[in-house]
Amino acid sequence: MNIFDKCKNYTRATEAKASGYYPYFQPIQSGAGTSVKINGREMIMIGSNNYLGLTQHPKVKEAAIKAVEKYGSGCTGSRFLNGTLDIHEELETKLARFMKKEAALVVSTGFQTNQAAISTVAGKDDTVIIDRGDHASIIDGCRLSFGNTIKYKHNDMADLERILANLDNPTQALIIVDGVFSMEGDIANLPEIVKLKKKYGARLMVDDAHGIGVLGKNGCGTAEHFHLEDEVDIIMGTFSKSFASLGGFLVGPEYVINYIKHHARALIFSASPPPAAIATVLAALDIIEKEPERRTRLWQITNKMMVAFKKMGFNTGETQTPIIPLVIGEVMQTFKFWKQLFENGVFSNPVITPAVPPDRSMIRTSYMATHQDDELNKVLDICQRVGKEMGII
Numbered sequence: 001m002n003i004f005d006k007c008k009n010y011t012r013a014t015e016a017k018a019s020g021y022y023p024y025f026q027p028i029q030s031g032a033g034t035s036v037k038i039n040g041r042e043m044i045m046i047g048s049n050n051y052l053g054l055t056q057h058p059k060v061k062e063a064a065i066k067a068v069e070k071y072g073s074g075c076t077g078s079r080f081l082n083g084t085l086d087i088h089e090e091l092e093t094k095l096a097r098f099m100k101k102e103a104a105l106v107v108s109t110g111f112q113t114n115q116a117a118i119s120t121v122a123g124k125d126d127t128v129i130i131d132r133g134d135h136a137s138i139i140d141g142c143r144l145s146f147g148n149t150i151k152y153k154h155n156d157m158a159d160l161e162r163i164l165a166n167l168d169n170p171t172q173a174l175i176i177v178d179g180v181f182s183m184e185g186d187i188a189n190l191p192e193i194v195k196l197k198k199k200y201g202a203r204l205m206v207d208d209a210h211g212i213g214v215l216g217k218n219g220c221g222t223a224e225h226f227h228l229e230d231e232v233d234i235i236m237g238t239f240s241k242s243f244a245s246l247g248g249f250l251v252g253p254e255y256v257i258n259y260i261k262h263h264a265r266a267l268i269f270s271a272s273p274p275p276a277a278i279a280t281v282l283a284a285l286d287i288i289e290k291e292p293e294r295r296t297r298l299w300q301i302t303n304k305m306m307v308a309f310k311k312m313g314f315n316t317g318e319t320q321t322p323i324i325p326l327v328i329g330e331v332m333q334t335f336k337f338w339k340q341l342f343e344n345g346v347f348s349n350p351v352i353t354p355a356v357p358p359d360r361s362m363i364r365t366s367y368m369a370t371h372q373d374d375e376l377n378k379v380l381d382i383c384q385r386v387g388k389e390m391g392i393i
Contacts, residue, residue, distance in 0.1 A: 021335040023342070023350050031056055034371045036347060043342075044375050046365045047349040051214050051322055052287075052294045053370030054244035060283045067279030075272035079106075083272025091282055092249070098285060099212075099220055099237075100229050101251035105261050106278070108270045110209055110238030111137040113248030115144055116264035117205065117236060118176065121256070122147030127173040129163055131155065131188070133181045135207055147174075154181075157192045170200035177204075179211035179222030183356050183364060185323030187215075190222055194231040205234040213242020214322060219288050219295055239273075242288065245280040247273040298322055298369040301376065305367060308380050313393035317362075325351075326363040326383070328392060334361040340386040346379055 002008075016022040030037040032055040036045050054060050067087070075083035088106055095104040107113040118141030122128045126147040130138055133154040142149040152159040164170050175197055177188045188206070197204045208221040212235075216224030219242070223232045234252035239245040250257060261267065287294070302322045309316050315327040328334040331352050338350040341363070349364040356362060367376075387393040 016335075021332075021339055023335065023338050026347070034368055034375055038347070041345065043345050043347045044379055045347045046367065046379055047347050048366060048368065049210065049241040050244065050368050051210075051242045051298060051366070052244075052284075053368040054242070054284045054287060056370070057244070057283075057287060059287065060244055060280050063279040063283035064276040067275040071275035073276075074274045077272060078268055078270055079272045080268040085272075085275060085278070087275065087278045087282065088272065091278055091285075094282065094285060095237075095249055096251055098218075098289070099235060099251040101235065102254040103257040104249055104251045105257050105267070106273060107248045107250070107264075107267050108273050109246065110236075110240060110248035111140075112266040112270060113236050113238070113250060114138050114141045114207060116141075116266035117234060117250055117260055118142055118174075119144035119266070120260050120264040121145075121234075122174060125172060127167060127170075129160065129173055129175045129202070131177045131181075133184070134176060134178050135182055135209070138176055138178075138207060142176075155186065155189050157189060157196065160193065161196050164196055164200040164202060167200075170202050173200070173202040175202055175204045177206055179206045179208035180215070180321050180323065182210050182323065183351055183362070184317045184325050185210075185319030185321040185366075186317065187211075187222060187225070187320045190226045190228055190232075194228055197231070203233045204231070205236065206232050207236045209236070209238040209241055209248075210321065210323065212237045213288055214295065214298065219292070239277065239281045239284075243281045243284045245277045245284065247277055247281065294369040298367065301367045301369070301371055305365070305376060305380070309383070312380075312384050312387060314383070314387065317360075322367045324365045324367070326365060326387075326392075328361055328363065329359055331361045333390070333392070334363065337363055337386060337390060337392065340390070341382060344382045344386065346382055 026038055028036045032050050035042050077083040092104040092106055107116055114137040122145035124146040128142050128147050128149045130151055132151045150163050152163055179188055211221035213219045215221050223229045237249050239247040305324055317325050317327055328337055334350050341348050351364045352361045
């Protein structure tokens with residue numbers, strides 16, 4: 001046996017390409033707007049996490065250009081050594097204020113942010129309790145930690161309490177949950193999680209990658225949505241969704257952030273986020289605070305699409321957010337549905353196991369505040385026609 005044999009024997013992607021049902025790594029020839037160009041064709045984008053549509057905002061693009069002009073293209077080192085700019089610290093100050101926490105820490109990617117927090121905070125005598133629907137970056141962060149990891153059934157509070165009640169020392173437990181679950185769009189039962197956290201003396205971290213900018217009166221995410229800002233110990237967010245950039249951040253107590261800042265390998269041994277990415281987030285944060293009408297429009301669109309899909313007969317699961325899954329079930333049927341949408345000018349995301357359970361393969365659709373009604377109506381018409389032709393609805 002050769003160590004590369006597993007690579008040589010992997011033929012699934014090649015076979016999918018040969019059959020014409022390979023949906024991944026599609027090269028986009030335009031910016032991340034409500035429509036994109038692929039192979040010279042204009043397509044309506046309903047597969048993006050650009051919830052507020054800020055990637056094309058003139059102020060955001062101008063900020064990135066000015067940052068490159070002032071600082072150049074990169075930082076050439078880690079935050080720990082030569083890679084911290086004044087705008088990194090400016091952003092951290094503003095994020096802490098926006099999220100109503102003592103301190104913030106900016107990390108190079110959202111994936112690394114979860115790795116940095118979990119692998120650093122959870123030691124050999126600690127327990128990390130995670131929802132089975134949590135993001136892959138949380139799972140990998142747990143794998144890198146020396147703590148014991150236990151999973152509870154998705155959004156099942158009785159199962160979470162069972163785990164907490166059986167711990168020898170629940171005060172050394174960290175509960176980690178997605179605020180908004182990224183595939184199915186449902187929201188964590190944060191009020192009940194907080195009650196259990198307080199009952200057993202555990203700590204709580206919320207990955208709010210898909211909640212910040214979308215949920216809450218001011219767009220501060222799931223904790224604000226439930227008026228529980230003071231009850232969540234650590235909140236993680238990403239810049240690649242509502243903030244229209246790349247990177248991630250943590251907010252929480254100053255002493256916790258300081259500890260992570262000086263011990264997290266994912267931070268200390270990674271290159272710093274480049275100037276343009278940070279300037280973009282600063283501009284996006286300003287727009288999020290000053291233009292709440294974007295969130296209002298996003299929710300108008302979300303409600304329109306959710307009602308329409310349900311009326312047609314699609315299974316949209318338990319979604320409560322701009323992530324609206326069309327649950328198909330069987331893998332090949334999902335790929336066929338994706339291909340029909342693609343050929344009719346609609347870009348969507350087919351999601352299969354392990355991202356979802358084997359019997360819940362789906363088309364993940366998601367929406368932007370900048371979508372126009374004519375685009376949305378066209379998507380609905382195509383989905384209804386293809387759904388009926390395939391016997392899905």
